[in-house]
C-alpha cells in the first residue's frame with residue numbers, strides 16, 4: 001500500500017486522476033486544491049463516502065483512503081518541508097509520499113491566458129516551490145503536465161505551422177517565444193523537470209504535454225489523454 005499526492009485535485013485532470021487511482025490501486029491519496037477553479041465540493045464527484053470533515057481537511061472512504069485538503073498547494077509544500085512528521089500528523093499513516101501528480105495551476109483556457117497573464121504567471125511561483133520541494137523530499141515518481149503552449153508561437157501560426165515534435169524545445173539551443181505567461185511557466189517547468197531528471201536519475205519523472213495534437217489550441221484546451229513519457233526509466237503511470 002502506497003501514499004500518493006495529487007495537487008489541483010478538484011480540477012478537470014486532477015479529479016479524473018483521483019478516480020482512476022482509486023479504481024486501479026488500493027493506495028492512499030493526499031489531494032490538495034484551493035478551489036480557485038475546479039469543483040469546490042469534492043463529495044459531489046468523489047467515489048468514496050465522506051467520513052469526516054474538520055477545518056480544511058475532509059477524509060473519504062471507510063478505511064480513510066483520501067485526505068482532501070482545501071488549501072493553497074504552496075502552504076502544503078512549506079509545511080511538509082518544515083516538518084518531518086507533517087504527513088504522519090495529517091494522515092496517521094507511517095508512509096512516505098510515493099508518486100506525485102502536480103496539477104495545481106491557474107489554467108482557465110484562452111480567455112484567462114490572454115486576458116489575465118499576470119494571474120497565470122502565479123504558476124511560476126507554484127511550480128518553483130513544487131520543484132524545490134521535490135528535489136529535497138525525493139518522491140519515487142513525479143508528474144508535471146506541460147502543454148503545447150511551451151512551443152514557440154512562430155511555429156504555430158496560421159502561416160507556416162508545422163507538426164511540432166519534442167525537438168522543437170531544446171534547452172541547449174536557441175529557444176523561441178512560448179505562448180504568453182502560461183507557455184513561459186510550462187517551459188520553465190520543462191526546464192526544471194529536465195534538470196531534476198539529470199540531477200536525480202533514480203527518480204522516475206514524467207513531463208507530459210497532455211494535448212494530443214501539438215498545435216496552438218482554440219478557445220479551450222482539450223485533453224486528449226495523450227502522455228509522452230520522457231523519463232529515462234520509462235515508467236509512466
Ligand SMILES: NC(=O)c1ccc[n+]([C@@H]2O[C@H](COP(=O)([O-])OP(=O)(O)OC[C@H]3O[C@@H](n4cnc5c(N)ncnc54)[C@H](O)[C@@H]3O)[C@@H](O)[C@H]2O)c1
Pocket residue numbers: 007008009010011012013014032033034035036037038039071072073074102103104105106107108126145146147148209210211221222223224
Ligand atoms: N486540460 C488540458 O487539456 C490540459 C492540457 C495541457 C496541460 N494541462 C495542465 O494540466 C494541469 C491541470 O489542468 P486542468 O485542465 O485540470 O485545469 P483545472 O483548472 O481544471 O485544474 C487546476 C486546479 O488547480 C487548482 N489550483 C490552482 N491554484 C492552486 C493552488 N495555488 N493551490 C492548490 N490548488 C490550486 C484549481 O482550483 C483547479 O482545481 C495544469 O497544469 C494544466 O496546465 C491541461
